[in-house]
Amino acid sequence: MIRHFLRDDDLSPAEQGAVLDLAATFKTDRYAHRPLAGPRPVALIFEKPSLRTRVSFETGVAQLGGHPLVIDARSTHFGRGETIEDAAAVLSRYVDAIVIRTFSDERLAALAGAAGVPVVNALTDGFHPCQLLADLLTIRERLGGTAGRTLAYVGDAANNMAHSYLLAGVTAGMRVRVGGPAGYDPDPAVVSRAHEIAAWTGGGVETLRDPYETVDGADVVVTDAWTSMGHEEDGRDRIRPFLPYQVNSKLLGAAAPGAIVLHCLPAHRGEEITDEVMDGSHSAVFDQAENRLHAQKALLAWLVSTPDGAQSDVDG
Ligand code: CP
Numbered sequence: 092m093i094r095h096f097l098r099d100d101d102l103s104p105a106e107q108g109a110v111l112d113l114a115a116t117f118k119t120d121r122y123a124h125r126p127l128a129g130p131r132p133v134a135l136i137f138e139k140p141s142l143r144t145r146v147s148f149e150t151g152v153a154q155l156g157g158h159p160l161v162i163d164a165r166s167t168h169f170g171r172g173e174t175i176e177d178a179a180a181v182l183s184r185y186v187d188a189i190v191i192r193t194f195s196d197e198r199l200a201a202l203a204g205a206a207g208v209p210v211v212n213a214l215t216d217g218f219h220p221c222q223l224l225a226d227l228l229t230i231r232e233r234l235g236g237t238a239g240r241t242l243a244y245v246g247d248a249a250n251n252m253a254h255s256y257l258l259a260g261v262t263a264g265m266r267v268r269v270g271g272p273a274g275y276d277p278d279p280a281v282v283s284r285a286h287e288i289a290a291w292t293g294g295g296v297e298t299l300r301d302p303y304e305t306v307d308g309a310d311v312v313v314t315d316a317w318t319s320m321g322h323e324e325d326g327r328d329r330i331r332p333f334l335p336y337q338v339n340s341k342l343l344g345a346a347a348p349g350a351i352v353l354h355c356l357p358a359h360r361g362e363e364i365t366d367e368v369m370d371g372s373h374s375a376v377f378d379q380a381e382n383r384l385h386a387q388k389a390l391l392a393w394l395v396s397t398p399d400g401a402q403s404d405v406d407g
Pocket residue numbers: 140141142143144145214222355356357
């Protein structure tokens with residue numbers, strides 16, 4: 092069976108740990124591990140804008156000895172009626188893995204269903220699991236581990252990052268709290284899945300309304316854009332309901348004294364996070380951005396190492 096990485100819970104706790112261990116190894120020398128030597132080609136499809144994801148995957152595949160093919164969806168036939176399933180079948184004849192940033196999770200699932208090679212979610216409307224691998228690596232580095240730590244996400248709790256924190260956080264044994272305004276709550280199916288995972292990892296899940304209660308004593312404070320890609324014209328007020336959830340010095344004051352602050356970026360300074368916090372001593376956002384590279388390299392190496400994703404010789 093081909094292993095895909097479409098959602099955070101596609102990796103078991105042990106598998107997530109193994110990928111993060113591998114990422115830490117890759118980080119010690121970014122040119123020393125070449126499991127994609129050949130060079131094995133990897134397609135990187137973008138149907139939404141990107142800076143970090145595009146560049147970290149493109150450089151990462153090259154560093155692994157592979158050949159990255161960046162495909163801007165506007166330059167393909169997707170807009171002219173070619174189905175995602177046909178594209179998946181064709182690409183699978185050329186490349187060893189397909190990484191895609193797209194809109195719906197149904198579209199991603201359709202691609203994966205028709206692909207003969209591993210498919211990686213580089214952000215959908217529902218999830219951003221590659222970002223979470225980088226975030227967990229950063230938490231490990233800064234706090235020495237993830238198990239038992241409390242992560243507080245404040246802001247748009249209905250978006251892809253909130254969902255990924257819920258699933259990946261509990262997979263890593265964290266206590267995940269999400270706090271956002273009424274009408275911007277996480278998908279109940281994701282919350283219930285997170286509870287299920289937390290029951291066997293020792294993690295925890297809380298969905299809250301009050302930002303101070305959400306952040307109270309937290310080890311990791313996280314936020315994200317109030318307007319995600321694709322929601323620019325959704326007709327909803329994406330400023331006023333979120334103002335109490337801004338990550339500023341006052342809100343951060345409610346967290347644990349040694350708390351770290353994460354943001355997947357791009358940040359909208361002055362909206363969901365202030366300059367003072369972004370550039371302050373608690374911020375780990377640029378380490379977090381760097382860790383996209385190491386985490387995704389480890390993920391690709393792990394996925395392509397054997398047909399079922401079991402690890403063998405993944406460090407090349
Ligand atoms: N964090 C993140 O995915 O950034 P990009 O949209 O720039 O890829």
